[in-house]
Each structure stands twice: as C-alpha cells, then as structure tokens.
Amino acid sequence: MTVVPVYNIVLVPDANMYLRTETYQNMTGKSPKIGERVMMIALRERKTRDQFAEDSFYPIGVTGEVIEHSPENGFLVIHTGERRNLDQVTVYSDHSIELGVSRREAIDDLDPELEKEHLMKLKQEMIRAAAGQPWESGIRTYLAQINSMNEAIAMMSPWIMEGAKERYELLAADSNRERMELAEKIAYQNVEMNRINTEAKNAQEEDYQKLYREQAIKKQIDYLQKELDQMHPDSVSDLRRLELAIDRSGMQGDAQKEAKKVLNRLKQEGQNSQESGMLYDYLDFVTSLSWKREKAADIDLNKARRILDEDHYGLKKVKERIIQQIAVMNLKKQQAGSILLFVGAPGTGKTSIGKSIARALDREYVRVSLGGVRDEADIRGHRRTYLGAMPGRIMDGISKSGVSNPVMVLDEIDKLGQSYNGDPASALLEVLDPEQNNTFTDHYMNVPYDLSDVFFICTANSLDTIPGPLLNRMEVISFQGYTPIEKYAIAREHLFAKSLDKVGLSCDQISISDDAIHALIEDYTREGASAVSRSIWIPYAGRRRSGIWRSRISWLR
Template sequence: MQTMPALALRGLTVYPKMMVHFDVGREASVKAIEESMSSNQPIFLVAQKDIRVEEPDRNHLFAMGTVSVVRQILRLPGKTIRVMVEGQIRARLHELTQTDPYLVAQVEPVETSEHYEGKTNSLRAEAAIRQAYELFDRYSELSPKNASAEMLMNIMSSEDAGYIADFLAQNVSMRVLDKQSILDELRPVQRLNKMNRLLRREVEILEMEQSIQRRVQENMTQNQKDAFLREQVRVIQEELGEDGDNELAAYRRQIADAKLPEEVETKLLKEVMHLEKQPFGSAEASVLRNYLDVCLELPWTKTSKERVNVQAARKILDADHFGLEKVKERILEFLAVKQLAPDLKGQILCLVGPPGVGKTSIGMSMARALNRKMARISLGGVHDEADIRGHRKTYVGAMPGRIINAVRQAGTRNPLLLLDEIDKLGSDMRGDPAAALLEVLDGEQNSTFRDHFVELPFDLSEVLFITTANTTSTIPKPLLDRMEVIELPSYTDEEKLQIAKQHLLPKQLKRHGLKKNQLKITDDAIREVIVSYTRESGVRVLERELGALCRKVAMGIVSQRYKQAHVTGDTLEEFLGPRKFHPEKNGLENQVGLVNGLAWTSVGGTLLEAEVNVVPGSGKVELTGNLGNVMKESARAAFTYIRSRAVQLGVEPNFYKEKDIHIHFPEGAVPKDGPSAGVTITTAMVSALTGIPVRGDVAMTGEVTLRGRVLPIGGLREKSMAALRNGIHTVIIPKDNESDLEEIDQTVRGALQFIPASHVDQVLANALEHPPLAQPAEDAGEAPLGGPGTSSQASIPRT
C-alpha cells in the first residue's frame, strides 16, 4: 500500500508505459503536480466519472488508475500548466486521505512491471495481435487525422498483447467508459480482445460517416449536372429562336400586359434578365422571383371607380352611426369638395376620441360611401421603421412595408387606408416609424413614395388616408401637422340608449342566435345597463354587457327555463348580477377636506377626488397619489396663495409653521398629471384648514395661479359628462371656458348647473357650505349657467 498525491482527470485516461501531454487548470490539481515534482515521488492519475464535478471526492473517481511520473512542466499564461507524464503501473484506489489543498490517495499496485512485460506467445494472443494490426490499419485509412505511420510502426514492432491494447486505447478516440474498461482489465489477451471489439465499432462508425459523406457529394454532383444540362437546353433554345412557355417568358408577358410606367417596366425587365443569368437553385434566383411577384401584384395603374355623392354618403353614415353630427358634417364637407374638385389631393383626416366611440367604423363607412377598397393597418406598438418603408430585398426574410402591403391587399391604387392607433407608435434603435410616415402622409411627397423592398416610386397621392388616435399629445408635431384633426366626443346616456337600440342590441341578438321575440328589453333596462354597469365614453363595454345579457337569455332558452325573456330595470340584476356602479353613491355628502375634481384622460372624463388632512407639525407639505410634476406645482401654488390670504380666508396666519398638510389623490397605482387640479387642491386645503365642509354635489376644474386667478382648461365636454355620470349637480369651471359650453350636449347642460369663476374666491364661495369670506368676490354672485330652472339643489334626471 502506497500513499502519494493524486490528480483527477476529466475526459482523459493514462495507461502504463505511455507518455501523455495534458493541461492542468484546477488549483488542487496544480498543487498535486507541484508536490509530486518537489518531493520527487510518483503521482496517481485517475479519471473522473462525471467531468462536470469541480471538487471530486472518492465517489466521483473510478477505482482503477495509473501510478505515473511527472517528466516535464510548462507554465502557460494564467494559472494553467502543461505537464508531460509517463505511466508506470496500474493501481487500485483504496481511499483519499486528503482533499485539501490537493488530493492524496492510498493506492495498491495491482501488477508488477515484470508481469506486465512478460510476452504471451499463445496462439490466442497471436490471433488477437494480428486482428489488432488489421483493424488499426483500416482505422488509419478512415481517420488519417487520428493515426500516423509512426503509430502503426510502434504497434507492428511489439508482440506484447497488453502493451498493444494500452497503446491503442491511449491513441484511439473512444468514450471515457470504454477507455476505463481497458484500464480495468488486467489480463493482457482479454484486454486486447476487448480493445479489438471497441476498435471494430469505431471503424464501423467511420465507415458509416464516410458513406453518408459520399452520398451527399454524389447528390451535389447530380445537382450541378442538372444545372449544367438545363443551361445547355436554354442556350440551344436561344440559338434556335425558341422561347418556350417557360417562367421567364411568363414574367415578360405579365410585364407587357400590365401596362406599367416606363421606369417600372424597364426595372422589372432588367430583373428578369438578371434572373435569366442565375444558375438553377441559386439563392439569388429565389430573391428575384419574390421581388418580381411582389412588384407585379401591385396595382400600378388599376383604380376603382369612386362614387362621390353627398346624399348617398349621408344615408350610409346615418345608417351606421347615431349622433356625431359635427363629425358627419365634416366628412360630408370633405366629400362635397371631392365632388366639385375630383383632383384635389393631400387631405388626411385624423379621427381623435376615446375608445369605443366609433373611429374605426366611421373609416369603414367612408370607404363604403366612396365605393373605395379599404385596408386597415394597426400601428399600435410598431417601433421599426422597416414596418413602414420595408426591408431591402438583399436581407434574409425581406418583405415590403405595411403601406405597400396594404395597397397590394386592396388591389387598387386609390384605396382608403385606415391607419389605426397612430398615437401609439414607438421608436428604438431600428428607427422611428413616425418619421417614416411623414413622407407617406404628405400630399406633396407621397406621389413618389419609395419602399425599400420595391425600390421604385409608387404613387400614393390618390390614396385616402384616415388615421385614428385616442389623443394627439403623443403624436409627433410634424406628423400631426400633416393631418386635419376631427374630434369624436363622448356619447351622452341618451345617445348610448339609441345606439344600443338601433345598432348594438340587434347585432348581439344575431351573434348569439336569438330572435327578436325571444328577448324583450325595456328602455329603462338599457338605461340601467348604461348607468349601473358601464362607466365609459364610448359604447364598447356597453356592447359587452349586452352580449353577456344575450348569453344568459340563450342559456335559459336552451335549458328550457323559459321560451322568451322580458328584461326590465327591476329584473336586470337577475341576468347581469349586482350593479357595478352607483352614480348616486356619492350621496352628495358634505365633508371637510374632500373635493370632487374633474380630469380628462385618453379614455374620456373621470371624477378625481382630492383629500387634504391637517395635523399638528412643523409646516411640512406631503403629496401622495402618484402625481406628476404639473400637479405638484399646482399644489405648491395653492399653498402659497393660501399663505398670502390666510387672514381673509379665516386661516390661522402661522399654519405654515404649526401644521403639516397631507394632500392625497386616491388610487395611487394610477399616474395622475395635468394642469386642471389647482382649484380642487386649493378648495380642499382651505376646507381642511378652516374646518368648513365642502359641498358633495359640487365638482370643479381649473388651474390656479399664485394670485388666485383661475386659468382655462381643456376637455370640458368629457369632464362634464363624467360629472353627470357620478351624480354631480353643480360644476365650477373657469370663466374663460364659457364659450366651450356650446359644445356640450343639451342633455348634459340641462342636467348640470355650470358656475363660471375667474378667481378662487368665487370657487370657495360656491363650493364650501358657508364661504370663509365675509363678502365674496365681485363676480361671485353671477348667475349660474345651465338649463332653465336649474339650481344648486337640482337633482339629476334618472336615466
């Protein structure tokens, strides 16, 4: 039994009497090599069972290894060393007596050098040796990289079966387990027989690889031969003047029949000539065929006969859409101009409004009214310029851009292209698609639009572009400048009722397989759906709720609970469940420091409550609710205004030193920003500081300055409708927005009381239960605006 340093080998096996070079990188292995050299003692080399293990123990090592001597060490850059070792004898590993800082093994030699070197002259040994000569000779022919003449001579010069087996195992590429099985075998003849079996398997694998390679080469040769013969046939046909009905002739006929512009025809004929010169099966030929197919499918000269009739268009728009009178009027004006000036180009309409108000469907109605083909392009999330302009045809997987694809899909050069969600374009390192649209939507440039794939000017001037967006704030200004914006306002509850009766309900009945007599729903029930189950500017959720109602009725009819359903406002909850919204829930309860503000979003108006609480402190002002910079500045302006007028407002003059003020807008997960919350924050702070409750039936909107002036805001129509939906009776608006009241639906104006205010004092006089001022501002007593007979206590008509 001997104790010596040990080295765990990964993917390598060392045999006795073999000289082997290998690199050592693990720290423990390097230390074992250095210990063996410094102490002039042998080292035990043993293979790992799993090469992925970085710190092997006894269970990770094979039992049989080789006692070796380190002959040479060469240090490489880094911590790696290259060693040359010479195997001595086989040895069996009993245990590892040390694992740190390097492995130390207790081993037992299993054979002496005299036993190993003894010659075996039996017939079996001679037969095994001859078989090894034969197999290795065949292996050398099949794998010249792994065998050399020197190796073959080394084997031929030896008659020791054990040595030949070890030599072959050391130099032939085999799996680690196969190499270890040769090392484990102690009997020389059996070892050589086992090696012969493994070598025969390697030879069969190499023969199979060579056979596969030969067949591949033969197939390639056959393809080259076919291409050569086809080229000969083509040349012979040209010499005989016979241009058969082949692919190239078909392309030439299509180009001639298409009556293309001269520049386009010349370019395509050149591409056909280029295709003609390509060898059979070449990649470039496939690219050229794809290019020719795309170009020939484009409607270079094909147009659809346009129908410009204002009366017919009016009927179609009225049949497809209820309300939206101003939008319809603008579209009819557009058509009237087209009727008088057919050659007028460059008009691009942008329909802007909340989701669900019918922007896309208006575009479809326009296409039907004009008798134009239509193609729809959704731009939401597009962030690659190549989506608009296309890829150059030399790229792998190249294709035309969405504009050219849409024209090809429409099949005419004067279609109506509907560009949906233009406000949701993105941009990244692959370009800005909004910038690419500048050429498409410019009437002075798009007559020669060049797609990167087509590489030819295509006339887009006859295309009618209609774009849609929820808001214009995210559309780049240069792009917005090329479009005429038409705003689609939110629907009133009465408009939603008519839309549901005339359009949505019949559509859902047909979709769910119901007949008109199987579902009877009263107007009151539809109003309840609008008020209690939806809260939106459009009608998309309303349509979804009517679809849910139809499903419930269909289930009842199929299960034979009833043959027809009659839905009223009282029975609606049986079909749609509990009400989701309670418009009168606000209860118009007066509270201290709680104010109803009005906000505009891309999906319509909404009620935004502002809460203010005052606690003893040192004058800190805290803002919460995920507020943007503009709203934070509004809060600071309101705070300064209150400090400047503390005495007149009935606020303690030193409140900014002795009180902490916390301003909060609920639903902190929703980002909030915009220049219309100033009066809301000011009123809430004054109420909290004075203890005077705020009227719960009042909502307000407007920006405030340091001197208390109320500045105008936008989105008054949407904000007023949000107030109506939430049970508000009185809305305080900036005085400069009085002219916007003409844009508000008469139903809303008749249900709400509008109070214009030019100063915060007027806002406080109308919003607080009792004003803190002894005498309100000069204009505070101005008569409120609204329908006849409206007052601060007027109730909302139930819908």
Template structure:
C-alpha cells in the same frame, strides 16, 4: 521488379501537381524549406521524395497536410531564376511510402521505403487490358484533340503495363485526388482497370459536350453570338429532362409585366431584373429573391383604381346606417365628396379621428370606404418601433419584404383605397429607427406621390389614397406628424346617444349573434338606461355592448332551459341578470362641503370628475400634496397657495395662516396618476373654502388654469369635461371665458341641462362657487 529502397531523404511537397514514376518534368520551387530540401539533395546524391499536398492553399504544410504515398525521384538539373525561384528537372523512379518524419528545422526530412509493383498478375490478362487502354486512349485523343498524335505514338511503344497506366494517367484531366488514388494502387491490373474507367467516363463526357454544342449551334443560326451561353444552358436543362427550363416562366413573367401598366421607369427596371433572372441558375439563392421581387412589382396596383360613387345623399345614408351621431366626421366626408364631384382631382385628405376607446373610430373608417365605394385596408401601428415596418427592408437582407404601406396597397388592389392607420399614437422608437418619422412622407400630400419603399426601390404614388388615422391621445403624436393631419375629435356619447346606439345597433347585433328574435327577447328602454348609468362608465360603448351580450346570454339560457317562452328585460329585472350595481350614478357631493371642490378632468378614456379635498391643521406652514399628482398639477397648487397668501386680507383670511398651519391637499383615487394645469381654480377654491370655513356648492363643477394674479386661463377638452359633469349630476359649470368658442361643440342635450358660467378671474369663481360659512 525493382529493388526496395529504405532510407532518410528530403521531402519536396507539391501544390496542385503529382509526379508519376517514369515521368520527367520541370518544377518551379520557391518556398524556403523546399529550396533547402533541393539543395541538400544536390549536395547528397540528387535523390528526393515528391509528395502532393492535400490542400493547395497551405503554405507551410505539416505531416497531416501531405499524402503518405509519393514518388521517389532523381534531380536531373537545377537552375536558379532571376526572381529567386529554382527551376528543377526531375525524373520519377518508384512509388514510395513515408514511414515517419525526421526532426529537421531546415527542411522536411522523412524516412521512406519504395513500394515494388505487384508483378504476380496474369501476363495475358494484362496484355489484353493494355490493348483496351491504348484503344480507348486513341479514341479519347481523336475526340478531345487536347493530346497530340505524337503522344499516342510514344505511348504505344511502352511494353510495361504499370508504366503504360502511369503515363496515360499523367495525360488525362484528372483531379489530384483521382491521380493520388492511381499512385497509391500498386496492383498493375487494378491500375489498368481504373484507367479504363476514367477513359470511358471522359469519352462519354466529351460525347455529351459535342451533342450539346451541336444542338446549341443549330439554335444559334438566328441569334447573336453572345446568346451562346444561354442556349447552351437550355440544352443542358433539356438533357437533364427539364424540357423548357426557365423559358416558359420568363415568357409568362414578361407578359404579366406588360399587362401591369407600370410607369416607364418601373417597367424598365422590371425587365432588367427579368433578364438577370433568366440568366441566373435556378439553384442560386439570389434567383428566388429576384423572383419574389418581380412578383411584388407585378402584383402592386400601379394604375388600377375603383370608381368613386360621388352621390352625397347615398353616402350620408350609409354613414347614418352604420353610426349614430358623430355629425362632425360625417360632415367632413360629405364635404370631401362634394369637392371631389366638382373638381374630380382632389388629393386624398389625411383625417385623424381622435377620441377615447370604443367611440367607433375604426368602424367609422370602414363605413367611409363603403360610402365612397372604395377598397378598405387597415394596419395597426400599436407597438411598431422599427422604421422598416413602414419603409420595408433592403433586398440585400435575408427574408426582406416591403413595408406595411406597400403590403396594404397590394392587398387593396387599387391605387385609391381608404387606408386606415390604426393606433397612430402608440408607435415607439428605438435603435431600429423612428417609424413616426418614416410616416411623414406617407402622410404629406406634397411628398406621397413619390413614396419610396426600400424593397421596391422605385417611387410609388400614394396621392390618391384616402388616409384615415385613429388615436386615443394626440398629445403623444410627434408634432411634425400631427401637423400633416386634419384632427377630428370624437369626444364620446351622451346618455341619450348611448341609449339610441344600444337600441338600434348593439342590441340587434347581439340578438342576431345569440340566435334571439324580437318575438322571444326584448329589452326595455328604461332597462338600457339603467345599464348605462349603473353598469358602465365610459366615453364609448364597448362595455355597453358587453353588457348587452350578457343580457342576451342570460335570455338565451332562460329560453333553452324552458323556464320562459319570452324574455322581457325591465329595469326591475336588470339586477337579477347583471348582478349588483357596479357604479354610483351622479358623483356630485350629496351636500355642501367645506374644503372640498369638484373639478373636471380630461383623460384618454373621455372626461371625468375629480374631487379635491383640503385639510388645514396646526403646524409650521407645510404644503402637503398627495394623490399621485404630476409636476404641472403640483405647480398649480403652489400657484393657488401663493395667490391666497397675496390676497389674504381681501379674502378675509388670517395673513399669518401659513405660519401656524400645515395645509394638506389631496386628490382621491390616489393610485391613478393625475396631471395638467386645469385643476388650478378647483384647488384654489377648495383651499379658500377650508381657510374661510365657507362651503363649496355641491352642484358646481369647475375647470381652469390659475395664475399668480388670479387670472383664469383657457383649458382643453371642454366637451369631454362637460359630458362627465352631466353624467355626474352637476348642474353648474364654471369655465374660462376664453373657452366660450368651444361651447358649440357640446351636444345640445348636454348644453341645455348645464348652466355655464364664464369667468376670467378667481374672484368671479368664488362668487359662484362658495356659499355661507358653515
């Protein structure tokens, strides 16, 4: 047993290297503190402590970065190289333990004591273990061929068991952690047993490597050399129990790609990605991303399309079955079918169904798909504010997927579906991009045959898709997007149409849902008319359907409770079932008024009537405007006021009226925002009536923009305004002369009940709207 040494000594930390006792080897030293430690050792007595670092990457190690057990060594030789590093020859002497670190700025200095080997082990047992170690080491050398035969000869001559274990360990491909474990083992017997374990493991690994290599070699006889790695992976998977690895899956994917009939460039991309997928380990994160991408390419319809049934009469019958009225839309679909029948190659049109809620825009699109015998897909764009919702995310992002357009095409399963983009007017934009701008490519017939989705990355043909969009207010749709669509306005329904819809569509549907039959439940036509007039106020029929559902529920309750065997709803029983009347039918003034005129307004929910009141009181000439009016409407009031001042003599008004009086213009329902120029002539008429004392005829409604010279300019939404006037019980409508062309869009039943007066100047308006002085 060697003598125990305790002393202060320079420490040389080693990176990626460990020196066992009795080992002699060269080291290259370049770090400043390490060089200082060596130079101090050479000046002193040539002794130094060698200890391994826990992490190779640390350049300036501290106490916690260095293992506590190292090797007490002697520096045999030191040589300075031209590049500034020092090459030293060291000889390991004994295991040593760092007791504590000594403060030293120049180099690392420690107090250490050497660790004597445990010699109390059984000598006979150690001898047996040495023989076992040598035998295993010999087998390892023969199998690995990484250690020379001369090494075996030199190792065989070693008589000390501890030294034998250390020398063999230094020749084995072990990690620093494993070598450190051997260095820290002072028991010779334990060290020999550890070396035996390592040799047995290495022997098994080399045997398995050879087995894999042989299997790979056999399967490579008919393949190229570069196929080697793939086959080796297959052999490893086979050894692990995965008999086929990815082979079966890849073959299946390749077959699906062939069957998908992709365009040449897309198929080429898919096969290229498949090759990458095949080479990639299953545990790789990118492997699942690639697989998902391939699935999308395979499942997208590239050529599959449904055959259109180009029967104009059949399509007309289906559209009439599903919807009452809406002649303009139906006519447009029939026209498309007729042209398709003649050309066979017409690109899908982009129709925009614009109108108030509840008029049947969405269900109409579904009927169009049924009439054409096409697949139907619907996506809602309400609240969409991210461009990626349309174009998809790039595959580099976690959880990336295609945009809604490509998702819809996959869902449709054909290249020519009817694709409904619902609520296109309710898109927004923010820092994530402008989805409306992304839709430009989708809805442009000149561009959409090469639509680009960020996820798919290859152009996709949307030219055969029939896009239908819906909107409540086309004013909020960006101009470039609106330009790509064919606008079809759906104004709403007349009372007669609503009555017909309720009888033929809504009531039968609700009766079926509530388990009622014609034998047990009936609603009279006059009762439905009363519901329309006094319990709903809308352009569409949603509220009407809810009221029909209420009647059905009440009827079902009566039948189930046994109160009645058959329920008949008449106009006299409506109030008992639905409660008190909610609305006043006919909003026209009950008598002629001074300073109050009825205007017609256009809203996103259809048309409405607007009462405009003017009050003239003594004051200093202020013009007061109330009723939550928008800027345009305020400007219309100013224009009317200025016109009246400029024509005060002709209108028989005191020229100084604006100096002595305050004029207050109010539009009731003050909580509702109002804007637009079409109330110009209504404000002017009410103002002149208040200043002259002449009454405004109660049956007259009006709409039109006014200029400072009294000209009446055209307005929009005449159809909706006419229907609101008809609903309110007005009989005479004053409209701008330039709107004469819009009269043909108004339903015949409404047009016949109203007397339209066409005007181009305010004088004509006053002639028909004002009566005698009160």
C-alpha cells in the same frame, strides 16, 4: 446691269453658277432673261430684299451673264466673268441697288498643267466617294463637263458645309493658286465628310435592319408562346406567368425597368439558385399591385350622407366635415383636402367610420394597425439585401386592397414607438404629405409608387404622444364621448341586432327592455359604445350556452 445679291453661294470667276429662278426673282424683283448682264454680290447674312442696306454686302463681287434658263425646272445658269470692287453701294426706297465698281486684278500664278493634275485627282476622289450610290451616274456626267477647279467648287456649292465667310474667301483671294488651294481644301473636306456621313448612314441602316429583324422575331416568338399558352393553360411556367403579369400590370418607367431587370436575373440564375425565392417573391408582390390610376367616379353626396347616418348615430360635426371633403373630391375628380385625424376615447366610432367612408365612396377599405410599431422598416419596408425582407405595411395594405385608391385607416397612430431601428413616425411624414407621396419609395420595392389617390384616415386616443411635424400634416377631428341618451339610441338601433347576430340569435327569439338598456349604460359603460355592445351580447352568450332560454325571453334588470 442687274445686281443679284446671293447668300451662302460660292462666287468664283469664270465658272457656271446654278441658281433657282425663285431666288433670282426674290432678290432682283424681276424675271431672268437669257443674255442679261448681271453683277453677283455676296450677302453677309441671310436677308430679304426689303432688308437690304449699304453694309449688307461683302466688298467684292463678280460679273456674269445669264446663259441658260429653264422655267419648267425652275433653274437658271449664270456664267461668271471678272471680279469687281464695290466702291459704292446705294439702296433705293424701291429696294433696287446701284453700284459704283472698279476692276479687281488677279495674280496669274497658277500653272495650267498643275491645275489640271489637281483637278484630275479631285475628280477621281469624288468618283470613289460616289461609288455604289444612287447618284453615281449623275456625278460622273457633271464631272465630265468640268474643266477647272473654279467650276468644280461652284458645282459643289449647294452641298458644302462652309459658311458665308469661308465661301467669300474664295472670291476675295487675288492669287489664282491660293484660290485653287482653298477650293481644293474645301472640296476634299466635304468629300471626306460625305463619305463619313454615308458610312454612318449605312451603319445606322444596318442597325435598324437588325433591330427590325430582332423585333419581328420577338413578335413571332410572343405570338407562338401565346398560342401555346392558350392550348395548354395549365402548363404555363412561373417565369412566363410573371412575364405576362408585368406586361399586364400597367407599370411604367422605373418600375417596369426594375421588374424586367429582376425577371432577367431570375431567368439567368435559374429557379435552383439561392436568391430565386427572394426574386420570385419580389416579382409576385410588385405584379400584385395596381399600377393603373383608377378613373374618378361621380360621388352621390346624398347617398354618402345616408350611409354615414345608417352606420353611425350622432357625430353631426364629424359627418359634416367628411361630407365637405367628399364634396371637394367630387368637384376636383381627384383626391383632395386634408389628411383626417380622428381623436377620441375608445369605442367612439373612429375606426368603424372609416369603413363607412369607403362604402360611401364605393372604394376598397384597408386598415393598418400601427399600435406598438417601433421599426421604421414596418412603414418603409426592408431592403432586399436582408434575409426575410418584406414590404412595409403601407404597400402591403395597397397590395391587399387590389387598387391604387383605397380608403386606408392608419389605426392607433398615437401608439407608435421609437427604437434603435429608426422612428416610424418620421417615415410617415412622406406618406401623409400630399406634395411628396406621389413618389413614395418602399425600400423593398426600390421604385416609386403613387399614393396620391389614397384616402388616408388616422385614428388616435390622444394627441400628446404624436410628434409635432406629423401632427402638422393632419386635420384633427375630435370624437366626443356619447351621452346616455345617445348610447341608448345606439344600443337600440345598432348594437342590439349586431349582438344577437354574434351569438346566432334573432330579434324574434330575444327582446330587451328599455330599463335593461339604461341599466347597462349607467353601470357598465363609459364614453364609448364598445362597452355597451359587450354588455349586451355577453349575457346572451352565457344564457345560450347554459341552455336556459325559451322561444321568447324578456330580460329585465
């Protein structure tokens, strides 16, 4: 007799069990034959043939015989007989199984008429559950061939939800009436569950159909609206323009959700409401920002060094540190390195070198003056609940630059103040921290914005008034005062031509002697070069206004 272990299949006596040919071969190691006598036993857990052990099976099995086999369809039918106790189980090294069994008596306490009545009710319930389904005709055919509750539960075996233990309880029940009640309970539960699943699936399909229809209508509306916009570009409404700007801006996640929420609110309240101006200004601002991450470009270090040398004389150590940072950025293809803090006397080139860095990186340049700022809202922005609310200076600078990766110079950071409106220096801690500024949230915007690609440069005249935590986030680079020789070179190579340009003159019309430049440096300037520039162009301006200059003038001390 062939032993056929099965898992998660209902085993009951006197019923037709449907089994895959592949399953039979995997569990027995041979192909089925019609008329072959078998002993079907239930596995406690899902196992393969090479994992069988003596304790892998439940202690009751059922005899059977292969009555049908359809190799082309891959199925066979085993008609079960009587139950057997598994008194001894032996698993050999070739994975074959030998059983010592004894007959297990059943309690015949079930009235055939009662079983027939219950079976009829179950069939009717199953037919009602199958009504309108594609498989309704197949269910009716199967049910016409069923003559007992055991056959009914065996037919439902592939689709019922109960586990191996609950299925085995049907085989272990000695009372025929108890087995029928268990089978009836499982059958009704699964019929009801199938009905609920069908209803849920139908409802879901209806929802999908509504959603697909809604999406199709929206696409049609969008298409028609685009056609109208192309035909009449001058008549596009402000709301439509804002809607298109949101779609084109590249916003993602919370930003897009907030923008569309405000847009819907503006549509509902209308342009004549009291808050329409505030809502419009908000959408106009957030859509003016660049939300798309700029692609990292290759940086020519030789070109960067040449630009720095063209715009600024001297400052060898400063330029070397800047080139190092640019080299790291070029290597990592992203913003990297420290936040640079340029410290030095007025006129030493701290602010202007920021423009040169922007030109060397081929980026936009924006300057944010922080001198005298005493309100935290100047950095983080005002909440939109306030009348006249505006974004902070950081986001305003990003908006003016038009890109997400400008070179931003925070000028005069040492002159930040404090008041009852908060500490702006503390608000800058998040802006200048590379670990936090990728989710900087301006109070006016109320959504995070990524500042991690911004090249921040700070300038100061002194370190004494900068708070320690803020100073700790920056690398201090000192700008020393220029020597007279350096001032002479700066005046001759850079400032002379710029000063003439300010008063509308050219080098062909005016010349200046070396003695005059040395006199200006010694008598009218200190550390920086700003005073040298003023000393050169102010006399020219005065002479041109008075009209006492010839086609070529040599101005001596």
